[in-house]
Structure formats: structure tokens, C-alpha cells
């Protein structure tokens with residue numbers, strides 16, 4: 001199977017790196033098209049793939065075409081591809097907030113796969129959710145599942161509505177986690193810990209807690225209670241956290257991101 005990437009930026013490289021490292025496809029089966037010649041040179045040197053700056057040429061003879069450009073230019077880029085697309089090709093989009101209906105319209109094409117990956121895909125720890133139209137052949141779907149599994153975990157949804165919901169959780173989620181991690185590190189520095197040690201304590205605490213939650217069949221509240229002795233330090237800290245409206249803030253955060261994803265979908 002042959003694959004073309006339109007756009008060779010950060011997300012394309014995360015996918016490329018996973019595909020090649022895990023052997024899902026050989027470098028000869030992959031072509032990347034990008035307007036930035038320096039970027040193409042770097043990707044060619046790093047991964048041994050085929051490179052071009054001609055999007056229409058890139059998709060010739062390919063089975064799956066991966067759109068990895070910014071959503072703002074999708075109309076222009078997709079419209080230019082429509083005459084070149086063949087009915088037996090599938091187009092996979094990772095573009096945030098661009099729905100299948102809009103992609104079908106721009107591309108004049110019915111075989112569409114929509115994926116929402118996230119940035120930890122760069123190290124094979126990603127969370128991708130995806131869906132596909134009826135016209136996508138099952139061997140293309142199997143290939144997509146293999147590619148996404150190489151990047152981390154993947155979940156297929158029959159209904160597109162779940163992609164916008166997942167955008168607000170796993171797509172934007174790394175930014176929430178980085179902000180919370182940064183704030184906790186600053187707090188540790190505030191009470192006197194050296195920054196390097198503060199950072200190590202915070203990162204390992206997140207990592208360890210997540211791994212414990214994954215390994216355990218206990219409810220999260222039970223795991224939290226195990227850290228909380230009556231009248232102890234954790235209880236004092238948790239009272240402040242709840243008093244500051246952590247749950248309500250997180251819910252509002254997710255609702256705002258979800259609404260934005262829906263708005264972008266309507267305007268694309």
C-alpha cells in the first residue's frame with residue numbers, strides 16, 4: 001500500500017516516524033509534499049521517504065492520501081486535488097474542526113477518513129480517534145488502524161459526532177496536562193524546592209499515578225482516598241483544590257473546547 005502526506009509539519013512527522021519505526025510501511029511507499037523545501041530536505045534525510053512540492057504529483061498512484069495541513073488552507077489545497085483524485089483512493093484528514101461533509105465538498109470525493117490524533121503520538125504514546133465513510137475500502141481501514149496503532153492507542157467510532165468530543169479531551173488534552181504540570185512545578189518552586197527537582201517530582205508523580213490508575217481496577221476516587229489520611233496533608237490540599245472549583249473549571253474547559261470544535265466544523 002502507498003501513502004502520500006500533503007503537508008509535512010509536526011503532525012505528519014509524528015505519523016511518519018511511527019509508521020517507519022514500527023515497520024507499518026517502508027519509506028519507499030511514502031511520499032511527502034510540502035511547500036517548504038528545507039522541511040522536505042530534513043524529512044528525506046531523516047526518514048528516506050520520497051519528497052515533492054507538487055501536491056497533485058504526490059497523490060498519483062497512492063492508496064491513502066493524508067491531509068496534514070493547517071485547517072485554514074484546506075479549501076484551497078483540497079480543491080486543487082479534486083481533479084487528480086481517483087475513486088479508489090481514500091483521503092485521511094487529521095485537520096481539527098473540519099468535518100467529513102466539508103471535506104467531501106472540497107474534494108468532490110466520498111471515501112473519507114477523519115482522524116483526531118494528539119501530540120504524544122510523536123513518541124508512540126498518542127491517543128487517536130477516527131471514523132470513516134462507507135466508501136472507504138476495508139483494506140484501507142486496516143492500514144489506517146495499523147498506522148494509528150503505531151502512534152499509540154486508537155479507537156474507531158461509527159459516528160462522527162464523537163470526533164469533536166474527543167478533540168476537546170484527547171486532542172487538546174496534552175495542553176491541559178502541560179499547563180497543570182507547569183503550575184504544580186511553579187508551586188513546588190514557590191515553597192522552596194529547586195526547579196529541576198520540582199520538575200522531576202511533578203513529572204514522575206503524574207507518570208506514576210497514571211500508570212497506577214491504568215494497572216489498578218479500583219475506582220479513581222478509591223485511589224485518591226488511599227493517599228488521603230484523616231486530618232492529613234493531602235486532605236488539607238484537596239480541600240483547597242475543590243474550593244478553587246477544579247471540577248467545574250475542568251468541565252467548563254472541555255465544554256469550551258467542544259463548542260469551538262463544533263463552531264469550526266460549521267464554518268469550514
Ligand SMILES: NC(=O)c1ccc[n+]([C@@H]2O[C@H](COP(=O)([O-])OP(=O)(O)OC[C@H]3O[C@@H](n4cnc5c(N)ncnc54)[C@H](OP(=O)(O)O)[C@@H]3O)[C@@H](O)[C@H]2O)c1
Nearest residue numbers: 007008009010011034035036068069070071094095096117
Ligand atoms: N498539533 C496538534 O496537536 C494536532 C492534533 C490533532 C490534529 N492536528 C491537525 O494536524 C494538522 C497539521 O498540524 P501541524 O501542527 O502538523 O501543522 P504544521 O506543523 O504547520 O504543518 C503543516 C505543514 O504544511 C505545509 N504547507 C502549507 N501550505 C501547504 C500547501 N499548500 N501544500 C502542502 N503543504 C503546505 C506547512 O508549510 P509552512 O510551515 O511553510 O506553511 C507545514 O510544513 C492541522 O490541521 C491540525 O489541526 C494537530
